[in-house]
Amino acid sequence: xxxxxxxxxxxxxxxxxxxxxQAHVAYPADPAALTDEEWAHYLFFRDNPKGLFAERWxxxxxxxxxxxxxxxxxxxxxxxxxxxDEPRPVSS
Amino acid sequence: xxxxxEHPDVLWRNPEPKRSYDVVIVGAGGHGLATAHYLAKNxxxxxxxxxxxxxxxxxxxxxxxxxxxxxxxxxxSAAIYEHALRLWEGLEDDLGYPILxxxxxxxxxxxxxxxxxxxxxxxxxxxxxGVDAEWLTPDEVKKVCPIVNTSQEIRYPVLGATxxxxxxxxxxxxxxxxxxxxxxxxxxxxxxDCEVTGFITDGDRVTxxxxxxxxxxxxxxxLCAAGHxxxxxxxxxxxxxxxxxxxxxxxxxxxxxxxxxxxMSNAIHVxxxxxxxxxxxxxxGIDSYNGYGQRGAFHIxxxxxxxxxxxxxxxxxxxxxxxxxxxVDTTPDASPIVGLTPYANLYLNCGWGTGGFKATPGVxxxxxxxxxxxxxxxxxxPFTLERFVTxxxxxxxxxxxxxx
Numbered sequence: 244x245x246x247x248x249x250x251x252x253x254x255x256x257x258x259x260x261x262x263x264x265q266a267h268v269a270y271p272a273d274p275a276a277l278t279d280e281e282w283a284h285y286l287f288f289r290d291n292p293k294g295l296f297a298e299r300w301x302x303x304x305x306x307x308x309x310x311x312x313x314x315x316x317x318x319x320x321x322x323x324x325x326x327x328d329e330p331r332p333v334s335s
Numbered sequence: 336x337x338x339x340x341e342h343p344d345v346l347w348r349n350p351e352p353k354r355s356y357d358v359v360i361v362g363a364g365g366h367g368l369a370t371a372h373y374l375a376k377n378x379x380x381x382x383x384x385x386x387x388x389x390x391x392x393x394x395x396x397x398x399x400x401x402x403x404x405x406x407x408x409x410x411x412s413a414a415i416y417e418h419a420l421r422l423w424e425g426l427e428d429d430l431g432y433p434i435l436x437x438x439x440x441x442x443x444x445x446x447x448x449x450x451x452x453x454x455x456x457x458x459x460x461x462x463x464x465g466v467d468a469e470w471l472t473p474d475e476v477k478k479v480c481p482i483v484n485t486s487q488e489i490r491y492p493v494l495g496a497t498x499x500x501x502x503x504x505x506x507x508x509x510x511x512x513x514x515x516x517x518x519x520x521x522x523x524x525x526x527x528d529c530e531v532t533g534f535i536t537d538g539d540r541v542t543x544x545x546x547x548x549x550x551x552x553x554x555x556x557x558l559c560a561a562g563h564x565x566x567x568x569x570x571x572x573x574x575x576x577x578x579x580x581x582x583x584x585x586x587x588x589x590x591x592x593x594x595x596x597x598x599m600s601n602a603i604h605v606x607x608x609x610x611x612x613x614x615x616x617x618x619x620g621i622d623s624y625n626g627y628g629q630r631g632a633f634h635i636x637x638x639x640x641x642x643x644x645x646x647x648x649x650x651x652x653x654x655x656x657x658x659x660x661x662x663v664d665t666t667p668d669a670s671p672i673v674g675l676t677p678y679a680n681l682y683l684n685c686g687w688g689t690g691g692f693k694a695t696p697g698v699x700x701x702x703x704x705x706x707x708x709x710x711x712x713x714x715x716x717p718f719t720l721e722r723f724v725t726x727x728x729x730x731x732x733x734x735x736x737x738x739x
Contacts, residue, residue, distance in 0.1 A: 244633055258634050262623040264578070283724040287576040287667045291565035293627045316579075316625045 263299030347519035363387030369699020375521035388530035392511030398661035404502035419697025432513035562662030589613035
């Protein structure tokens with residue numbers, strides 16, 4: 244079972260966590276100005292890379308807080324975890 | 336049980352890619368091969384290459400649990416899956432090749448009052464669409480599948496089930512090989528070990544594909560790459576509402592025939608059938624995170640096994656033989672995307688999530704029509720990319736008799 248590092252609690256088992264999909268998807272600054280197509284992209288379209296992916300996780304069976312991670316979707320290895328108010332770390 | 340068939344020495348040629356084709360299909364899995372077959376059979380289009388980065392039918396086609404059914408809730412889904420099921424019923428004759436299609440029925444168990452209501456609703460919806468469906472009480476479930484634990488004392492008791500008698504399983508490899516053989520006989524080139532690494536475009540048209548075996552010019556391109564469709568589309572700058580996830584399956588050692596049908600349970604999420612050879616074949620839901628690694632998390636297997644043993648106490652001493660993962664591309668409404676794209680001659684077939692195998696002949700038929708006529712077949716017309724903008728979703732989440 245994979246261990247995932249919560250920024251607040253440290254390394255815990257994967258089963259304590261809930262996946263939240265792509266990170267850094269900003270709510271539209273001016274929602275009323277969006278076209279249907281722009282709304283569709285905000286609601287339904289996400290990146291789906293084979294490789295490094297910045298995504299959200301929640302430590303749902305622990306501190307219950309959300310955090311971000313950079314994970315490789317081909318190897319499943321976590322390269323970084325960071326708090327929601329922190330920028331995505333530069334990783335290679 | 337049917338005896339296993341004898342194989343001819345060579346099922347298909349292994350040609351060098353030509354420098355141009357009328358149609359290039361990317362992905363030699365079940366959907367790509369079925370598309371090739373129906374292009375030749377229904378439309379007389381045979382100057383076609385099917386490109387495969389690995390080996391023929393070695394991706395999800397080799398990694399699924401082979402269940403075939405058409406008991407979907409919404410009219411659009413019932414239509415395309417029922418079209419597929421009717422083709423399955425004649426497929427051995429069409430392909431001239433055994434596929435061990437066994438219409439042993441599928442039970443979808445209900446474990447809560449809400450499950451019961453949803454299931455009965457789906458039975459009625461199926462009947463209105465000409466899909467065979469029945470609601471069974473726990474005692475009737477026991478008659479169809481005596482090894483199901485119908486005790487009301489377990490954590491998630493069986494309160495009944497929907498039953499589709501025409502549903503069943505087929506031998507997935509033989510299905511692929513049958514389509515491949517027929518497509519090859521028609522003159523279509525099946526090219527393995529040929530990865531598409533990019534596209535050549537001219538305005539709103541794709542004029543060729545770049546591959547690890549050189550550039551290939553083409554009049555039309557069909558993407559049939561399942562979980563890796565996003566990776567391909569990214570090379571065109573085409574963003575799709577897809578998320579790729581690992582979906583795991585497993586088999587037991589070979590056992591005597593004990594399981595006469597297919598049993599699925601959405602609430603506790605396991606589905607089980609017994610292969611012709613004797614393995615218990617089991618699947619569950621997708622792993623939650625995005626992934627392309629063709630493997631998944633152990634706790635998913637653990638939960639699935641716990642569910643299986645509670646439902647089938649007789650399995651408690653069966654040994655797990657092996658597990659594996661496929662990569663499935665899921666959409667926000669749990670329905671596929673099949674049809675046209677912003678590129679005039681690029682056709683898309685993706686987003687089948689956990690349910691692509693059962694659709695194989697049906698989607699091949701529809702894709703071939705879409706490619707040949709530059710417009711969708713009525714059965715795939717609802718499954719547009721535009722539906723995510725227009726809002727005309729085909730929302731099968733929780734309705735399709737299994738979670739995606």
